[in-house]
Amino acid sequence: MDQPTVGILHPGSMGAAVAACAATNAAAVLWCTAGRSTASAARADQFGLTPVATLPDLLDRSDIVISLCPPAAAEDMARDVARHGFTGVYVEANAINPTRAARIAELLEPAAAVVDGGVVGSPPVRGKTPTLYLSGSAVATERIEALFAGTAVRTAVLGPEVGKASALKLAYASFQKTSRVLVALAVGMAREYGVDQELVEVASRRTDSYLAEPEYVAKTAARAWRWGPELEEAADALAAAGLPPEMLRAAASTLARWHDVKDDSELTLTDALDRLAQP
Structure with a gap:
C-alpha cells in the first residue's frame, strides 16, 4: 500500500x-x-x-x-x-x-x-x-x-x-492523575504543620510512592489545564457505569486552582503549594 x-x-x-x-x-x-x-x-x-x-x-x-x-x-x-x-x-x-x-x-x-x-x-x-x-x-x-x-x-x-480504547485510557488516568493530586494535598497539609520532610521520610520507606517525590507536584500543577478536563471525562465515565464520580470531580476542582500556570516549566514545589492554598 x-x-x-x-x-x-x-x-x-x-x-x-x-x-x-x-x-x-x-x-x-x-x-x-x-x-x-x-x-x-x-x-x-x-x-x-x-x-x-x-x-x-x-x-x-x-x-x-x-x-x-x-x-x-x-x-x-x-x-x-x-x-x-x-x-x-x-x-x-x-x-x-x-x-x-x-x-x-x-x-x-x-x-x-x-x-x-x-x-x-x-x-x-x-x-x-x-x-x-x-x-x-x-x-x-x-x-x-x-x-x-x-x-x-x-x-x-x-x-x-x-469506546474500549477510551475506557482503558481513562481508567488508567483516573489513578495516575488523581494520585498525584492527593500527593499535592498531603504535602500541602504537612507543610502547613511543619512536618513535610517527615512525611517524605515516612513515604520513602515504601516503594513506588508518589509521596516520596513531592517535586512532582510542580509538574502536576503545570499540567492541570489538561488533566482537569480529562478527570471530568473520567468522572462522566464512572457515572455512566453507575459508579460514584465525586472523587474524580473533586480532583478536577483541585486542579482548577492551578489553571493559570499552564505548561510553566519553571514552577517550583513551593510555588505550586502556595497556589494550591489560595482559592
Missing part, C-alpha cells in the same frame, strides 16, 4: 510528537495553521510537520486524520471534519469518555472509518515509548498499526468496539 498522507489536529506536546512518529511511514504529515498559536507553530516546525492554511485543505489531502486536542474540543472538531465529508480514517485519540467516543463515531460514519484511540504514557521523545491503544474495525486499526510500525509509538488493538 502506498504511504498515506496524515493530518494532525492539533500539534500540542503529545500531538506533535506522535505526528513526528507517524511521519516515518507517511508520505507527509500535515497540520492546519488557522487559529493556532506561535507555540503550536514552533512545535510543528520542530517536528518537521507540513503546514496547510485551512482545515478543508488538510482534509482534502489526508488519508488518515489523528485528533489529539483538549477533551472539551473533541466533538466540535469532529463536527467540523464531518461537515467537510471526510472519507478517510479518523483516529479519535483524545482523553474522552466512551459515550462521547461513540457519539463522534456516529457523526463521521459511514463516510469515514473511525478508530477509537487512547495514548498511555509520555510523549514519544527522549526515549519515551507510549502505547496507542486502538479499537475499531480491523481494516482501519490495521492501517494505524502500519502507520506507527517501527516507531516509538507502540500500538495495541483492543477489539472492534469503539
Whole structure:
C-alpha cells in the first residue's frame, strides 16, 4: 500500500510528537495553521510537520486524520471534519469518555472509518515509548498499526468496539492523575504543620510512592489545564457505569486552582503549594 498522507489536529506536546512518529511511514504529515498559536507553530516546525492554511485543505489531502486536542474540543472538531465529508480514517485519540467516543463515531460514519484511540504514557521523545491503544474495525486499526510500525509509538488493538480504547485510557488516568493530586494535598497539609520532610521520610520507606517525590507536584500543577478536563471525562465515565464520580470531580476542582500556570516549566514545589492554598 502506498504511504498515506496524515493530518494532525492539533500539534500540542503529545500531538506533535506522535505526528513526528507517524511521519516515518507517511508520505507527509500535515497540520492546519488557522487559529493556532506561535507555540503550536514552533512545535510543528520542530517536528518537521507540513503546514496547510485551512482545515478543508488538510482534509482534502489526508488519508488518515489523528485528533489529539483538549477533551472539551473533541466533538466540535469532529463536527467540523464531518461537515467537510471526510472519507478517510479518523483516529479519535483524545482523553474522552466512551459515550462521547461513540457519539463522534456516529457523526463521521459511514463516510469515514473511525478508530477509537487512547495514548498511555509520555510523549514519544527522549526515549519515551507510549502505547496507542486502538479499537475499531480491523481494516482501519490495521492501517494505524502500519502507520506507527517501527516507531516509538507502540500500538495495541483492543477489539472492534469503539469506546474500549477510551475506557482503558481513562481508567488508567483516573489513578495516575488523581494520585498525584492527593500527593499535592498531603504535602500541602504537612507543610502547613511543619512536618513535610517527615512525611517524605515516612513515604520513602515504601516503594513506588508518589509521596516520596513531592517535586512532582510542580509538574502536576503545570499540567492541570489538561488533566482537569480529562478527570471530568473520567468522572462522566464512572457515572455512566453507575459508579460514584465525586472523587474524580473533586480532583478536577483541585486542579482548577492551578489553571493559570499552564505548561510553566519553571514552577517550583513551593510555588505550586502556595497556589494550591489560595482559592
